[in-house]
Amino acid sequence: MYENFDAIVIGCGFSGATAARCLAEKGKKVLILEKRDHIAGNMYDFIDENGILTHKYGPHIFHTNNKTVFEFLKRFTDFMPYEHRVIGRIDGQYVPIPFNFESADRLFGKEKSAKIKEALKKEYGDREKVTVNELLEGQGEIRKIGEFVFEKVFLHYTAKQWGMPPEKVDKSVLSRVPVVLGYDDRYFQDTYQYMPKDGYTKLFENMLRHENITVKTNVDALSLIHADAQSGKVTIGDEVYEKPIIWTAPADELFGCVFGRLPYRSLYLKIEHINKTWFQPAAVVNYPNEEDFTRITEFKYLTGQRIEGKTTIMKEYPMQYDPNAEKGNIPYYPIVGQENQALYDKYAELAGKIGNLYLCGRLAQYRYFNMDAAVAEALKLAERIS
Ligand SMILES: Cc1cc2nc3c(=O)[nH]c(=O)nc-3n(C[C@H](O)[C@H](O)[C@H](O)COP(=O)(O)OP(=O)(O)OC[C@H]3O[C@@H](n4cnc5c(N)ncnc54)[C@H](O)[C@@H]3O)c2cc1C
Known part of the structure; x- marks a missing residue:
């Protein structure tokens, strides 16, 4: 046959x-x-019990x-x-990711943030973004902001994601991670975002x-x-x-x-149905630090569905891949x-x-x-x- x-x-x-x-x-x-x-x-993807289009194997944005x-x-x-936006929960605040001027405003307050922005503009002129590594190689205020972003936004997130102690995270893996020198809060800059x-x-x-x-x-x-x-x-x-x-x-x-x-690294993806119109302020909220999960996705932001009083979220718990385990048996990364x-x-x-x-x-x-x-x-x- x-x-x-x-x-x-x-x-x-x-x-x-x-x-x-x-x-x-x-x-x-x-x-x-x-x-x-x-x-x-x-x-x-499939329509769940709330009528919401849900991505079974994690959120996928084209x-x-x-x-x-x-x-x-x-x-x-x-x-x-569809333009994707991600927020990070850092020091009890919701701040845009990639880190941008709005993130600085929210975390450091008006005065300190103004100083940081000035230092960044002075150092990098009209550039739209720099990498965290560039900041880490800088001096004074620049280096300090690099260390803050590295520690609070990436280090523990990366350690959780890849299942390694923070001190083993190689800074070079973050070499391309951007910090935006302005207020553009889109997660991707690609020509086609749908x-x-x-x-x-x-x-x-x-x-x-x-x-x-x-x-x-x-x-x-x-x-x-x-x-x-x-x-x-x-x-x-x-x-x-x-x-x-x-x-x-x-x-x-x-x-x-x-x-x-x-x-491979795998994930345990926990879906929760919630009796509220909205659960969080953006499609994806990253939890780099305290929690066991790395991020929560709220699908209605991705699908554009307008459903009152109900929403569906997904929490992602990274774990080692093991084909015989009950959880973590899908090879993701x-x-x-x-x-x-x-x-x-x-x-x-x-x-x-x-x-x-x-x-x-x-x-x-x-x-x-x-x-x-x-x-x-x-x-x-x-x-x-x-
Ligand atoms: C959590 C997560 C989020 C992601 N988000 C994004 C995103 O936002 N945007 C983006 O562009 N990309 C994203 N990606 C990447 C995207 O998922 C991949 O690019 C895409 O799924 C790759 O397709 P594939 O066909 O190569 O693999 P898969 O989709 O994995 O397809 C492989 C297929 O082979 C089947 N298979 C395996 N073994 C056998 C067997 N023995 N016999 C028969 N069939 C078998 C599997 O069941 C599976 O259906 C994400 C990936 C992950 C893990």
Whole structure:
């Protein structure tokens, strides 16, 4: 039966669905196998008991500078403009993140804040932003503000997120974190910032609605597919499959984790339904310091829904990934570093010995991709496959 398909795609997130759609449009019959009982991968959203569109695997905001990706996705959804704003709960105050002049005003009061802003303007002139690292390399007032932002906004947040003691957090990971020299409080500056009007799952339904695409959910590909680097062949069931196989699931699992598991950070995502119209002052509030969770999302801000007296929030508790645990069993964030990259490279080398196998996506390439990057990679791959 698999021989009837011109390509097989494993995983139905953005990587798999994009590749499948492009191949289908080239006239190829494509089969997608998905382990979960739904499509859309980590982009999956659903209407909850409050009637609110909720993102099951954490809040997802579309933002990109990539016109090709935007034009491609626009074919499958109406987009509504959405500019994301994040607030941090710091020293008992709600302040804009990235840290900006408004954050300084709220935390330090008029007089002190005026001095800080003046010092920043004097040092950096008309620049719109600087990095925390630049501030830390500065002198006097500049350095002090750098230390404050580093300590109160990033250090403990990063330590919680990655499960490490604060003293182990490498300052270089924050080298690109911006401090805004003005009052622009948008979280992203990309050209295209939108949310799909009817949600991501609907976008996926439209993308997958094509006569050449067949989707099978509730199928764990590992129970069917055997990749053998020695012979350079992949078998599905009892058949050797020689046409393209696009693997968007974890790379290590395809080879039985023979060299050891690739480590990830995971999350416990706790959804709460609240009998209030609004819970918090922005879509996302970060809790860098005291709490166990890192952030709370209130979905109505993302979806633009107007529902009185009810709201839905999600708290994120970072934890170690363990496929057998009750919580934390979803691999969310690859833990990028030299050692893990070397481990990944061994799996990529095995995959490279199988001519018709393509690793694509966040799990298969062991890289943190935003959704636009995942779509861009899959578009490129589908282009290459003739
Ligand atoms: C908490 C969080 C928030 C994020 N927020 C944003 C954001 O705001 N904006 C943004 O641009 N990006 C965001 N991202 C990134 C975004 O989620 C990814 O870019 C995107 O989901 C990657 O898609 P993918 O198809 O590569 O992976 P996935 O969506 O994970 O899809 C892989 C699929 O493979 C399936 N699979 C796994 N194993 C098997 C198997 N053995 N057999 C069959 N199927 C299998 C999985 O079930 C899954 O459906 C966020 C990521 C996280 C973790």
